[in-house]
Amino acid sequence: MKEKTKLFWLVALYLGAYFIPWSDPTVRQAGFESFMMLQDYAREHVLTCLVPAFFIAGAIAVFVSQAAVLKYFGANAKKVLAYSVASVSGTVLAVCSCTVLPLFAGIYTRGAGIGPATAFLYSGPAINVLAIVMTARILGWQLGLARAVGAIIFAVVVGLTMAFVFRKDDANRAAGNLYLPDEEAKSRTLLQDALYLLMMVLILVSASFAKPGLADASVWKILFSIKWYVTGILLLVLAWMLKSWFKKDELTSWVDATWGFAKQIFPLLAIGVIVAGFLLGRPGHPALIPEKYIVALVGGNSLWANLFASVAGALMYFATLTEVPILQGLLGSGMGQGPALSLLLAGPALSLPNMIVINGILGVKKTAVFVLVIVVLSTIAGMIYGALV
DSSP: OOHHHHHHHHHHHHHHHHHSOTTSHHHHHHHHHHHHHHHHHIIIIIIIIIHHHHHHHHHHHHHSOHHHHHHHHSTTSOHHHHHHHHHTGGGTOOOOTTTHHHHHHHHHHTTOOHHHHHHHHHHHHHSOHHHHHHIIIIIOHHHHHHHHHHHHHHHHHHHHHHHHHTHHHHHHHHHHGGGOOOOOOOSSOHHHHHHHHHHHHHHHHHHTOOOOOTTSOHHHHHHHHTHHHHHHHHHHHHHHHHHHHOOHHHHHHHHHHHHHHHHHHHHHHHHHHHHHHHHHOSTTSOOSSOHHHHHHHSBSSOHHHHHHHHHHHHHSOOOTTTHHHHHHHHHHTTBOHHHHHHHHHHTTTOOHHHHHHHHHHHOHHHHHHHHHHHHHHHHHHHHHHHHHO
16 A cells, blocks of 8 residues: 555544544434444355455456457457447346456456446446346336346447547557467366356355345245355365366465455445445435435436436445335335436446445546446436336
């Protein structure tokens, strides 16, 4: 950590301790909510979602051939193939806006073009099959269909926009990747590497399978009841793969890369979760900004209502699938259908913690454009949908 960064955080901590009026009940409640949100995140998402995602990112960084990354996601890759793969990636990974970050970091640092990489970054949490099915069943098939179609289109549009705006940066990165040294020969086949990565993806999906509600179909309840047995079997298969297919130095490199991503992302993520909890609180628990004000601002289908829903959704943190019951309550309190779609398209893919980490990976300018494009597209989609329904 740079000395200036250390100084900044020391000064910020001191000023916060000095000026924040902790004697005020609302501020105390907001502080409590920030740490309760951090606790919920630690209990429900770190071990089952983030840790597997970090190991997948480490594996991508170490074992996935950069030539393969450039072939499918590189700046010079065929656009149809790159964006087709990137835009539907969320159907495989049921991850939230923060869990997708280490996966995105792994792909981007291996030379993926900014367009396909950000298309993947958006689609990972946005095109979630389970969430779309729940949306259609609980909030109505129209909203579920609009969410599915909108998310796929958004992934492509976001990626193409980022690729166009930062085409010079991509060209420089592509030029730099032309003179990489030859990779060492591996004892494994491409199929074995693919099965190894697939096994970790299956572990991530199985371990993060959300608890079904009372009204959910019996098949989801059965899957949830056996998820730890399935996860245990998958872990045993993965252990066998590691013992049989990998050398000791390869495993060491994998762990080192995983730890590198964890060091980069975990501190920023914790800070973002605390700030989001302090300002917005957990669902059903008020913090500094009362929920009633948010609900009052997203009624109807005006430009302001849709824009506010997009911005609020972009700032709030939604764990996988939690956006559906939250929106169910907001719709019951008078939220318009258009703003509901705006929040659904912006919320799962963005959050304040997510933005802080993306900024650390891409920088301020790229992060600002990425967020702005999603907010604008979500606002427009909400207004169109609200007018139609």
